[in-house]
Amino acid sequence: MSVFYLGPTLASLVFSFTDYPIIATPRWAGLKNYRTLLHDPAFLTSLKVTALYTVCALALYVVAGLALALLCNRRVPGIGLVRTIVFLPSLIPVFVMAFLWGWLLNTDFGLVNFLLNALGLPSQGFFQSESQALWLTVVVSFWTLGSAFIVYLAGLQSVPHDLYEAVTVDGGGALRKFWHVTLPMISPIILFNLVIGMILSFQVFDIAWALTKGGPGDSTLFLVLFIWRTAFEQFDMGYASALAWVLFLVIVGITALVFRTARYWVHYESAVR
Protein backbone atom coordinates (compact mmCIF):
# COMPACT_ATOMS: atom_id res chain seq x y z
CA MET A 1 0.00 0.00 0.00
CA SER A 2 2.52 2.52 1.16
CA VAL A 3 4.63 2.14 -1.99
CA PHE A 4 1.85 3.28 -4.30
CA TYR A 5 -0.24 5.54 -2.10
CA LEU A 6 1.70 7.12 0.71
CA GLY A 7 4.92 7.54 -1.24
CA PRO A 8 3.38 9.28 -4.27
CA THR A 9 1.13 11.33 -2.02
CA LEU A 10 4.06 12.76 -0.11
CA ALA A 11 6.03 13.16 -3.33
CA SER A 12 3.25 15.16 -4.95
CA LEU A 13 3.03 17.32 -1.81
CA VAL A 14 6.74 18.08 -2.16
CA PHE A 15 6.41 18.68 -5.92
CA SER A 16 3.62 21.13 -5.28
CA PHE A 17 6.18 23.44 -3.65
CA THR A 18 8.60 23.27 -6.58
CA ASP A 19 9.17 24.45 -10.11
CA TYR A 20 9.11 21.21 -12.03
CA PRO A 21 9.05 21.28 -15.81
CA ILE A 22 9.29 17.60 -16.61
CA ILE A 23 12.66 17.76 -18.40
CA ALA A 24 14.54 19.46 -15.56
CA THR A 25 15.01 18.51 -11.92
CA PRO A 26 12.55 20.09 -9.48
CA ARG A 27 13.64 23.39 -7.92
CA TRP A 28 12.26 24.61 -4.61
CA ALA A 29 9.80 27.42 -5.18
CA GLY A 30 8.08 27.74 -1.83
CA LEU A 31 4.46 28.80 -2.02
CA LYS A 32 4.76 30.17 -5.54
CA ASN A 33 2.43 27.59 -7.14
CA TYR A 34 -0.23 28.17 -4.55
CA ARG A 35 0.04 31.92 -4.94
CA THR A 36 -0.25 31.61 -8.72
CA LEU A 37 -3.41 29.55 -8.61
CA LEU A 38 -5.21 32.12 -6.48
CA HIS A 39 -4.93 34.52 -9.39
CA ASP A 40 -5.26 32.02 -12.22
CA PRO A 41 -8.58 32.70 -14.01
CA ALA A 42 -8.52 29.23 -15.60
CA PHE A 43 -8.29 27.62 -12.17
CA LEU A 44 -11.08 29.75 -10.74
CA THR A 45 -13.31 28.92 -13.72
CA SER A 46 -12.60 25.21 -13.40
CA LEU A 47 -13.37 25.33 -9.68
CA LYS A 48 -16.70 27.01 -10.39
CA VAL A 49 -17.60 24.62 -13.21
CA THR A 50 -16.67 21.56 -11.13
CA ALA A 51 -18.67 22.81 -8.15
CA LEU A 52 -21.75 23.46 -10.30
CA TYR A 53 -21.47 20.04 -11.91
CA THR A 54 -20.98 18.33 -8.55
CA VAL A 55 -24.02 19.96 -6.95
CA CYS A 56 -26.33 19.05 -9.83
CA ALA A 57 -24.96 15.60 -10.66
CA LEU A 58 -24.85 14.70 -6.97
CA ALA A 59 -28.45 15.76 -6.43
CA LEU A 60 -29.43 13.59 -9.37
CA TYR A 61 -27.32 10.67 -8.11
CA VAL A 62 -28.65 10.76 -4.55
CA VAL A 63 -32.30 11.73 -5.13
CA ALA A 64 -33.11 10.06 -8.45
CA GLY A 65 -31.20 6.96 -7.33
CA LEU A 66 -33.40 6.75 -4.24
CA ALA A 67 -36.58 7.42 -6.20
CA LEU A 68 -35.82 4.63 -8.65
CA ALA A 69 -34.89 2.24 -5.84
CA LEU A 70 -38.18 3.01 -4.06
CA LEU A 71 -40.11 2.32 -7.25
CA CYS A 72 -38.31 -0.98 -7.72
CA ASN A 73 -38.62 -2.09 -4.10
CA ARG A 74 -41.92 -3.89 -4.37
CA ARG A 75 -42.96 -7.43 -5.00
CA VAL A 76 -44.57 -7.52 -8.41
CA PRO A 77 -43.93 -9.97 -11.22
CA GLY A 78 -41.11 -8.95 -13.54
CA ILE A 79 -39.53 -6.62 -11.03
CA GLY A 80 -36.20 -8.43 -11.36
CA LEU A 81 -36.11 -7.53 -15.01
CA VAL A 82 -36.93 -3.88 -14.29
CA ARG A 83 -34.11 -3.69 -11.75
CA THR A 84 -31.69 -5.16 -14.24
CA ILE A 85 -32.78 -2.64 -16.85
CA VAL A 86 -32.21 0.24 -14.46
CA PHE A 87 -28.79 -1.01 -13.46
CA LEU A 88 -27.47 -2.23 -16.80
CA PRO A 89 -26.74 1.16 -18.45
CA SER A 90 -24.22 1.92 -15.72
CA LEU A 91 -22.06 -0.85 -17.16
CA ILE A 92 -21.68 1.18 -20.35
CA PRO A 93 -18.50 3.23 -20.14
CA VAL A 94 -19.27 6.88 -19.49
CA PHE A 95 -17.34 8.05 -22.51
CA VAL A 96 -19.32 5.78 -24.84
CA MET A 97 -22.49 7.24 -23.35
CA ALA A 98 -21.02 10.68 -23.91
CA PHE A 99 -20.27 9.97 -27.58
CA LEU A 100 -23.75 8.58 -28.04
CA TRP A 101 -25.36 11.71 -26.66
CA GLY A 102 -22.91 13.82 -28.56
CA TRP A 103 -24.30 12.32 -31.74
CA LEU A 104 -27.95 12.44 -30.68
CA LEU A 105 -27.47 16.09 -29.76
CA ASN A 106 -25.36 16.93 -32.78
CA THR A 107 -26.23 20.43 -33.92
CA ASP A 108 -26.61 19.58 -37.62
CA PHE A 109 -27.42 15.88 -37.87
CA GLY A 110 -28.73 14.94 -34.44
CA LEU A 111 -32.06 13.28 -33.83
CA VAL A 112 -33.03 15.68 -31.06
CA ASN A 113 -32.67 18.79 -33.17
CA PHE A 114 -34.62 17.07 -35.93
CA LEU A 115 -37.47 16.39 -33.53
CA LEU A 116 -37.34 19.95 -32.22
CA ASN A 117 -37.57 21.27 -35.77
CA ALA A 118 -40.46 18.94 -36.49
CA LEU A 119 -42.28 20.51 -33.55
CA GLY A 120 -41.56 23.94 -34.98
CA LEU A 121 -38.84 24.80 -32.48
CA PRO A 122 -35.45 26.22 -33.43
CA SER A 123 -32.32 24.07 -33.44
CA GLN A 124 -30.22 24.21 -30.31
CA GLY A 125 -26.43 24.40 -30.07
CA PHE A 126 -26.26 21.79 -27.28
CA PHE A 127 -22.63 20.86 -26.78
CA GLN A 128 -21.54 23.72 -28.98
CA SER A 129 -23.28 26.23 -26.81
CA GLU A 130 -21.45 27.72 -23.84
CA SER A 131 -24.62 28.06 -21.83
CA GLN A 132 -25.89 24.51 -22.45
CA ALA A 133 -22.83 22.24 -22.49
CA LEU A 134 -22.35 22.03 -18.72
CA TRP A 135 -25.97 21.09 -18.04
CA LEU A 136 -25.85 18.43 -20.71
CA THR A 137 -22.87 16.77 -19.04
CA VAL A 138 -25.09 16.54 -15.95
CA VAL A 139 -27.75 14.87 -18.09
CA VAL A 140 -25.23 12.33 -19.37
CA SER A 141 -24.21 11.58 -15.78
CA PHE A 142 -27.77 10.38 -15.13
CA TRP A 143 -26.86 7.02 -16.66
CA THR A 144 -24.21 6.40 -14.03
CA LEU A 145 -26.58 6.27 -11.08
CA GLY A 146 -26.87 2.48 -11.21
CA SER A 147 -24.32 2.07 -8.45
CA ALA A 148 -26.27 4.33 -6.09
CA PHE A 149 -29.47 2.54 -7.08
CA ILE A 150 -28.18 -0.90 -6.21
CA VAL A 151 -26.81 0.19 -2.83
CA TYR A 152 -30.15 1.84 -2.00
CA LEU A 153 -32.04 -1.27 -3.03
CA ALA A 154 -29.96 -3.48 -0.75
CA GLY A 155 -30.59 -1.01 2.06
CA LEU A 156 -34.33 -0.85 1.47
CA GLN A 157 -34.58 -4.62 1.58
CA SER A 158 -32.94 -4.77 4.98
CA VAL A 159 -35.51 -2.47 6.61
CA PRO A 160 -37.40 -4.71 9.08
CA HIS A 161 -41.00 -5.37 8.08
CA ASP A 162 -42.48 -5.14 11.56
CA LEU A 163 -41.67 -1.41 11.59
CA TYR A 164 -43.98 -0.89 8.60
CA GLU A 165 -46.62 -3.03 10.22
CA ALA A 166 -46.42 -0.91 13.35
CA VAL A 167 -47.19 2.21 11.30
CA THR A 168 -50.12 0.45 9.64
CA VAL A 169 -51.51 -0.53 13.03
CA ASP A 170 -51.28 3.11 14.10
CA GLY A 171 -53.27 4.06 11.00
CA GLY A 172 -50.39 5.67 9.10
CA GLY A 173 -50.31 5.76 5.30
CA ALA A 174 -47.57 5.34 2.74
CA LEU A 175 -46.22 8.84 3.30
CA ARG A 176 -45.93 8.33 7.06
CA LYS A 177 -44.12 5.04 6.43
CA PHE A 178 -41.66 6.70 4.15
CA TRP A 179 -41.04 9.65 6.42
CA HIS A 180 -40.89 7.88 9.79
CA VAL A 181 -39.53 4.45 8.89
CA THR A 182 -37.84 4.30 5.51
CA LEU A 183 -35.98 7.58 5.61
CA PRO A 184 -34.44 7.19 9.09
CA MET A 185 -33.61 3.53 8.49
CA ILE A 186 -31.73 4.17 5.27
CA SER A 187 -30.18 7.47 6.30
CA PRO A 188 -26.74 5.83 6.77
CA ILE A 189 -27.00 4.64 3.18
CA ILE A 190 -27.95 8.08 1.96
CA LEU A 191 -24.84 9.34 3.73
CA PHE A 192 -22.75 6.64 2.07
CA ASN A 193 -24.05 7.47 -1.41
CA LEU A 194 -23.71 11.18 -0.77
CA VAL A 195 -20.05 10.87 0.16
CA ILE A 196 -19.11 8.38 -2.55
CA GLY A 197 -21.07 10.33 -5.19
CA MET A 198 -19.41 13.56 -4.18
CA ILE A 199 -15.92 12.09 -4.34
CA LEU A 200 -16.69 10.76 -7.83
CA SER A 201 -18.34 13.94 -9.12
CA PHE A 202 -15.46 16.14 -8.09
CA GLN A 203 -13.19 13.98 -10.23
CA VAL A 204 -15.34 14.00 -13.37
CA PHE A 205 -13.15 13.68 -16.43
CA ASP A 206 -14.31 11.17 -19.03
CA ILE A 207 -17.46 13.05 -20.10
CA ALA A 208 -15.61 16.25 -20.81
CA TRP A 209 -12.63 14.51 -22.35
CA ALA A 210 -14.84 12.61 -24.78
CA LEU A 211 -17.25 15.38 -25.71
CA THR A 212 -16.09 18.89 -25.17
CA LYS A 213 -12.38 18.91 -24.30
CA GLY A 214 -13.32 21.59 -21.77
CA GLY A 215 -15.10 23.84 -24.24
CA PRO A 216 -16.86 25.68 -25.67
CA GLY A 217 -14.93 28.50 -24.07
CA ASP A 218 -14.02 27.05 -20.70
CA SER A 219 -17.60 26.12 -19.90
CA THR A 220 -16.83 22.47 -19.12
CA LEU A 221 -13.25 22.82 -17.95
CA PHE A 222 -13.48 20.42 -14.99
CA LEU A 223 -10.69 20.51 -12.45
CA VAL A 224 -9.23 17.11 -13.27
CA LEU A 225 -9.20 18.04 -16.94
CA PHE A 226 -7.37 21.24 -16.08
CA ILE A 227 -4.84 19.29 -13.99
CA TRP A 228 -4.39 16.84 -16.83
CA ARG A 229 -3.62 19.65 -19.26
CA THR A 230 -1.20 21.31 -16.89
CA ALA A 231 0.66 18.06 -16.30
CA PHE A 232 0.61 16.33 -19.66
CA GLU A 233 0.24 19.14 -22.18
CA GLN A 234 2.21 21.93 -20.50
CA PHE A 235 4.38 19.50 -18.48
CA ASP A 236 4.26 21.76 -15.44
CA MET A 237 4.36 19.02 -12.79
CA GLY A 238 4.83 21.39 -9.88
CA TYR A 239 1.76 23.46 -10.61
CA ALA A 240 -0.28 20.37 -11.46
CA SER A 241 0.65 18.80 -8.12
CA ALA A 242 -0.43 21.95 -6.31
CA LEU A 243 -3.77 21.85 -8.16
CA ALA A 244 -4.24 18.18 -7.27
CA TRP A 245 -3.63 18.96 -3.62
CA VAL A 246 -6.15 21.77 -3.67
CA LEU A 247 -8.72 19.33 -5.09
CA PHE A 248 -7.84 16.81 -2.39
CA LEU A 249 -8.23 19.40 0.36
CA VAL A 250 -11.57 20.57 -1.05
CA ILE A 251 -12.87 16.99 -1.03
CA VAL A 252 -11.59 16.30 2.49
CA GLY A 253 -13.06 19.58 3.72
CA ILE A 254 -16.51 18.98 2.29
CA THR A 255 -16.53 15.34 3.41
CA ALA A 256 -15.67 16.44 6.95
CA LEU A 257 -18.48 18.99 6.78
CA VAL A 258 -20.97 16.35 5.63
CA PHE A 259 -19.94 14.03 8.45
CA ARG A 260 -20.36 16.84 10.97
CA THR A 261 -23.94 17.41 9.88
CA ALA A 262 -24.52 13.65 9.83
CA ARG A 263 -25.25 13.41 13.54
CA TYR A 264 -28.35 15.55 13.04
CA TRP A 265 -29.93 13.47 10.31
CA VAL A 266 -28.31 10.04 10.21
CA HIS A 267 -29.92 7.43 12.40
CA TYR A 268 -27.92 4.41 13.53
CA GLU A 269 -30.01 1.44 14.63
CA SER A 270 -27.34 0.08 16.93
CA ALA A 271 -25.01 2.37 18.84
CA VAL A 272 -22.32 -0.30 18.59
CA ARG A 273 -20.82 -0.43 15.19
Added chain:
Amino acid sequence: MLFPFYYLVWLSIAKDGSEFNFPPGFLPHPTHPGTIVSALAGRADQSGTVVHYFVNSLQYAGLATLGCLIMQCLVGYGFARFRFPGRNLLFSLTIAMMMMPFVVTLIPRFLFFAHLGLTDSLWPLIIPWWFGGSPYGIFLMRQFFMSLPRELDEAARVDGLNHWQILWRILVPQAIPVLVSLGILEFVYFWNDLLGPLIYTQSDGSQPISLGIFTQGTGSTFTISYPRFMAIALVMIAPVALMFLGLQRQFRRGFLTSGLGGR
Protein backbone atom coordinates in the same frame (compact mmCIF):
# COMPACT_ATOMS: atom_id res chain seq x y z
CA MET B 1 -33.37 4.36 -19.16
CA LEU B 2 -32.68 2.00 -22.00
CA PHE B 3 -33.03 4.41 -24.88
CA PRO B 4 -29.30 5.15 -25.23
CA PHE B 5 -28.68 1.44 -25.16
CA TYR B 6 -31.22 0.88 -27.90
CA TYR B 7 -29.77 3.68 -29.97
CA LEU B 8 -26.29 2.23 -29.54
CA VAL B 9 -27.38 -1.12 -30.92
CA TRP B 10 -29.35 0.59 -33.68
CA LEU B 11 -26.34 2.59 -34.79
CA SER B 12 -24.02 -0.37 -34.64
CA ILE B 13 -26.09 -2.30 -37.15
CA ALA B 14 -26.72 0.67 -39.42
CA LYS B 15 -24.91 1.01 -42.71
CA ASP B 16 -21.75 3.05 -42.54
CA GLY B 17 -22.64 6.61 -43.58
CA SER B 18 -26.37 6.16 -43.10
CA GLU B 19 -26.17 8.11 -39.85
CA PHE B 20 -26.18 11.24 -42.00
CA ASN B 21 -29.49 10.28 -43.63
CA PHE B 22 -32.27 12.76 -43.50
CA PRO B 23 -34.55 12.49 -41.64
CA PRO B 24 -32.41 10.85 -38.96
CA GLY B 25 -33.87 7.47 -38.08
CA PHE B 26 -34.22 5.58 -34.88
CA LEU B 27 -36.80 2.99 -35.79
CA PRO B 28 -35.89 -0.55 -36.80
CA HIS B 29 -34.73 -0.71 -40.38
CA PRO B 30 -33.02 -3.23 -42.60
CA THR B 31 -29.93 -4.18 -40.67
CA HIS B 32 -26.49 -4.14 -42.09
CA PRO B 33 -24.29 -6.55 -40.15
CA GLY B 34 -21.42 -5.65 -42.45
CA THR B 35 -20.43 -2.78 -40.17
CA ILE B 36 -19.91 -5.00 -37.17
CA VAL B 37 -18.13 -7.62 -39.21
CA SER B 38 -15.76 -5.14 -40.80
CA ALA B 39 -15.11 -3.44 -37.48
CA LEU B 40 -14.14 -6.73 -35.91
CA ALA B 41 -12.00 -8.02 -38.72
CA GLY B 42 -8.39 -8.63 -37.82
CA ARG B 43 -6.25 -11.07 -35.93
CA ALA B 44 -5.22 -11.16 -32.31
CA ASP B 45 -1.52 -11.02 -33.05
CA GLN B 46 -1.91 -7.90 -35.15
CA SER B 47 -1.76 -4.65 -33.22
CA GLY B 48 -4.50 -2.10 -33.75
CA THR B 49 -7.24 -4.64 -34.39
CA VAL B 50 -10.25 -4.91 -32.14
CA VAL B 51 -9.32 -8.46 -31.17
CA HIS B 52 -5.91 -7.28 -30.07
CA TYR B 53 -7.35 -4.44 -28.00
CA PHE B 54 -9.75 -6.93 -26.49
CA VAL B 55 -6.94 -9.25 -25.41
CA ASN B 56 -5.07 -6.30 -23.87
CA SER B 57 -8.19 -5.32 -21.95
CA LEU B 58 -8.64 -8.86 -20.69
CA GLN B 59 -5.07 -8.89 -19.49
CA TYR B 60 -5.37 -5.51 -17.75
CA ALA B 61 -8.77 -6.01 -16.13
CA GLY B 62 -8.16 -9.67 -15.31
CA LEU B 63 -4.77 -9.29 -13.67
CA ALA B 64 -5.69 -6.08 -11.85
CA THR B 65 -8.91 -7.58 -10.48
CA LEU B 66 -7.13 -10.74 -9.40
CA GLY B 67 -4.49 -8.72 -7.59
CA CYS B 68 -7.13 -6.62 -5.89
CA LEU B 69 -9.15 -9.58 -4.68
CA ILE B 70 -6.17 -11.50 -3.29
CA MET B 71 -4.65 -8.49 -1.57
CA GLN B 72 -7.95 -7.29 -0.16
CA CYS B 73 -8.47 -10.68 1.49
CA LEU B 74 -5.00 -10.55 3.02
CA VAL B 75 -5.13 -6.94 4.19
CA GLY B 76 -8.75 -7.16 5.31
CA TYR B 77 -7.90 -10.28 7.35
CA GLY B 78 -4.96 -8.47 8.89
CA PHE B 79 -7.09 -5.52 9.96
CA ALA B 80 -9.93 -7.69 11.20
CA ARG B 81 -8.03 -10.32 13.20
CA PHE B 82 -4.65 -9.01 14.29
CA ARG B 83 -3.69 -6.51 16.94
CA PHE B 84 -0.52 -4.64 16.19
CA PRO B 85 0.79 -1.22 17.16
CA GLY B 86 -0.50 1.51 14.89
CA ARG B 87 -3.30 -0.61 13.51
CA ASN B 88 -5.98 2.00 13.98
CA LEU B 89 -3.84 4.75 12.53
CA LEU B 90 -3.06 2.60 9.51
CA PHE B 91 -6.72 1.77 9.03
CA SER B 92 -7.73 5.44 9.25
CA LEU B 93 -5.09 6.21 6.63
CA THR B 94 -6.57 3.52 4.39
CA ILE B 95 -10.00 5.11 4.71
CA ALA B 96 -8.52 8.52 3.99
CA MET B 97 -7.11 7.10 0.75
CA MET B 98 -10.67 6.60 -0.46
CA MET B 99 -11.09 10.36 -0.54
CA MET B 100 -7.86 10.90 -2.35
CA PRO B 101 -8.40 12.01 -5.93
CA PHE B 102 -6.39 9.79 -8.26
CA VAL B 103 -4.75 12.90 -9.69
CA VAL B 104 -2.81 13.40 -6.47
CA THR B 105 -0.83 10.19 -6.88
CA LEU B 106 -0.98 10.29 -10.66
CA ILE B 107 2.04 12.45 -11.40
CA PRO B 108 4.60 10.88 -9.02
CA ARG B 109 3.42 7.44 -10.09
CA PHE B 110 3.86 8.35 -13.71
CA LEU B 111 7.38 9.68 -13.08
CA PHE B 112 8.20 6.56 -11.05
CA PHE B 113 7.14 4.18 -13.81
CA ALA B 114 8.81 6.35 -16.44
CA HIS B 115 12.09 5.91 -14.56
CA LEU B 116 11.55 2.16 -14.50
CA GLY B 117 10.98 2.27 -18.25
CA LEU B 118 7.57 0.63 -17.94
CA THR B 119 5.55 3.23 -19.80
CA ASP B 120 3.79 2.28 -23.02
CA SER B 121 2.53 -0.86 -21.35
CA LEU B 122 -0.36 -1.70 -19.07
CA TRP B 123 1.90 -2.90 -16.24
CA PRO B 124 1.89 0.45 -14.40
CA LEU B 125 -1.87 0.02 -14.16
CA ILE B 126 -1.67 -3.57 -12.91
CA ILE B 127 1.30 -3.68 -10.51
CA PRO B 128 0.01 -1.19 -7.90
CA TRP B 129 -3.07 -3.31 -7.28
CA TRP B 130 -0.85 -6.23 -6.26
CA PHE B 131 0.40 -4.07 -3.39
CA GLY B 132 -2.75 -3.87 -1.30
CA GLY B 133 -5.78 -3.61 -3.56
CA SER B 134 -8.23 -0.73 -3.37
CA PRO B 135 -9.01 1.03 -0.07
CA TYR B 136 -12.73 0.51 -0.69
CA GLY B 137 -12.23 -3.24 -1.10
CA ILE B 138 -10.05 -3.47 1.99
CA PHE B 139 -12.71 -1.68 4.00
CA LEU B 140 -15.43 -4.00 2.74
CA MET B 141 -13.42 -7.18 3.38
CA ARG B 142 -12.47 -6.05 6.88
CA GLN B 143 -16.13 -5.38 7.69
CA PHE B 144 -17.07 -8.79 6.37
CA PHE B 145 -14.37 -10.72 8.22
CA MET B 146 -15.29 -8.89 11.42
CA SER B 147 -18.87 -10.05 11.01
CA LEU B 148 -17.73 -13.70 11.04
CA PRO B 149 -17.59 -15.22 14.55
CA ARG B 150 -14.13 -15.61 16.02
CA GLU B 151 -15.09 -19.12 17.21
CA LEU B 152 -14.65 -20.18 13.60
CA ASP B 153 -10.96 -19.24 13.76
CA GLU B 154 -10.56 -20.79 17.20
CA ALA B 155 -11.99 -24.10 16.07
CA ALA B 156 -9.73 -24.14 13.03
CA ARG B 157 -6.69 -23.34 15.18
CA VAL B 158 -7.52 -26.24 17.50
CA ASP B 159 -7.53 -28.41 14.41
CA GLY B 160 -3.98 -27.27 13.74
CA LEU B 161 -4.46 -24.79 10.91
CA ASN B 162 -2.19 -21.76 10.73
CA HIS B 163 -3.28 -18.21 9.89
CA TRP B 164 -2.67 -18.66 6.21
CA GLN B 165 -4.82 -21.80 6.07
CA ILE B 166 -7.53 -20.27 8.25
CA LEU B 167 -7.83 -17.35 5.85
CA TRP B 168 -7.92 -19.31 2.61
CA ARG B 169 -9.71 -22.48 3.70
CA ILE B 170 -12.17 -21.21 6.31
CA LEU B 171 -12.87 -17.49 5.89
CA VAL B 172 -12.53 -16.88 2.16
CA PRO B 173 -15.03 -19.59 1.13
CA GLN B 174 -17.57 -17.78 3.34
CA ALA B 175 -16.84 -14.57 1.51
CA ILE B 176 -17.52 -15.81 -2.04
CA PRO B 177 -20.65 -13.66 -2.67
CA VAL B 178 -18.85 -10.57 -1.41
CA LEU B 179 -15.82 -11.36 -3.54
CA VAL B 180 -18.04 -11.84 -6.58
CA SER B 181 -19.72 -8.45 -6.07
CA LEU B 182 -16.44 -6.72 -5.46
CA GLY B 183 -14.83 -8.56 -8.35
CA ILE B 184 -17.55 -7.45 -10.76
CA LEU B 185 -17.33 -3.82 -9.65
CA GLU B 186 -13.56 -3.80 -9.92
CA PHE B 187 -13.47 -5.64 -13.23
CA VAL B 188 -15.97 -3.19 -14.74
CA TYR B 189 -13.93 -0.29 -13.42
CA PHE B 190 -10.71 -1.57 -15.02
CA TRP B 191 -12.45 -2.66 -18.19
CA ASN B 192 -13.95 0.80 -18.71
CA ASP B 193 -10.91 2.72 -17.51
CA LEU B 194 -9.95 5.40 -20.00
CA LEU B 195 -7.71 7.81 -18.14
CA GLY B 196 -5.18 5.22 -16.96
CA PRO B 197 -4.41 3.83 -20.42
CA LEU B 198 -4.47 7.36 -21.82
CA ILE B 199 -1.52 8.21 -19.59
CA TYR B 200 0.56 5.08 -19.87
CA THR B 201 0.04 3.67 -23.34
CA GLN B 202 1.05 5.35 -26.56
CA SER B 203 1.33 2.67 -29.23
CA ASP B 204 -1.54 0.67 -30.66
CA GLY B 205 0.00 -2.59 -29.52
CA SER B 206 -0.36 -1.88 -25.83
CA GLN B 207 -3.73 -0.16 -25.73
CA PRO B 208 -6.88 -1.68 -24.26
CA ILE B 209 -10.25 -1.61 -26.00
CA SER B 210 -11.49 1.47 -24.13
CA LEU B 211 -8.75 3.55 -25.68
CA GLY B 212 -9.07 1.69 -28.98
CA ILE B 213 -12.68 2.81 -29.27
CA PHE B 214 -11.91 6.25 -28.03
CA THR B 215 -9.46 6.85 -30.85
CA GLN B 216 -12.21 5.83 -33.28
CA GLY B 217 -14.41 8.54 -31.83
CA THR B 218 -12.03 11.47 -32.02
CA GLY B 219 -11.97 13.67 -35.03
CA SER B 220 -14.47 15.92 -36.74
CA THR B 221 -18.09 15.01 -37.34
CA PHE B 222 -17.37 13.75 -40.82
CA THR B 223 -14.32 11.62 -40.13
CA ILE B 224 -15.90 9.65 -37.31
CA SER B 225 -17.90 6.63 -38.36
CA TYR B 226 -20.56 6.33 -35.69
CA PRO B 227 -21.80 2.90 -36.74
CA ARG B 228 -18.26 1.60 -36.61
CA PHE B 229 -17.67 3.24 -33.25
CA MET B 230 -20.83 1.83 -31.76
CA ALA B 231 -20.15 -1.62 -33.18
CA ILE B 232 -16.87 -1.75 -31.29
CA ALA B 233 -18.55 -0.29 -28.21
CA LEU B 234 -21.06 -3.12 -28.36
CA VAL B 235 -18.22 -5.64 -28.42
CA MET B 236 -16.74 -3.88 -25.43
CA ILE B 237 -19.94 -3.87 -23.38
CA ALA B 238 -21.03 -7.41 -24.20
CA PRO B 239 -18.67 -9.38 -21.92
CA VAL B 240 -19.32 -7.13 -18.95
CA ALA B 241 -23.08 -7.25 -19.42
CA LEU B 242 -23.01 -11.04 -19.84
CA MET B 243 -20.85 -11.43 -16.75
CA PHE B 244 -23.24 -9.31 -14.75
CA LEU B 245 -26.32 -11.14 -16.01
CA GLY B 246 -24.71 -14.51 -15.32
CA LEU B 247 -23.60 -13.67 -11.79
CA GLN B 248 -26.58 -11.48 -10.89
CA ARG B 249 -27.83 -13.70 -8.07
CA GLN B 250 -24.41 -13.90 -6.43
CA PHE B 251 -23.97 -10.19 -6.94
CA ARG B 252 -27.18 -9.36 -5.12
CA ARG B 253 -26.38 -11.76 -2.28
CA GLY B 254 -22.94 -10.23 -1.97
CA PHE B 255 -24.44 -6.81 -1.57
CA LEU B 256 -26.82 -7.97 1.11
CA THR B 257 -24.21 -9.87 3.14
CA SER B 258 -21.28 -7.52 2.76
CA GLY B 259 -22.52 -5.08 5.35
CA LEU B 260 -23.01 -2.59 2.54
CA GLY B 261 -26.73 -3.13 2.56
CA GLY B 262 -27.09 -3.71 6.26
CA ARG B 263 -25.14 -0.81 7.60
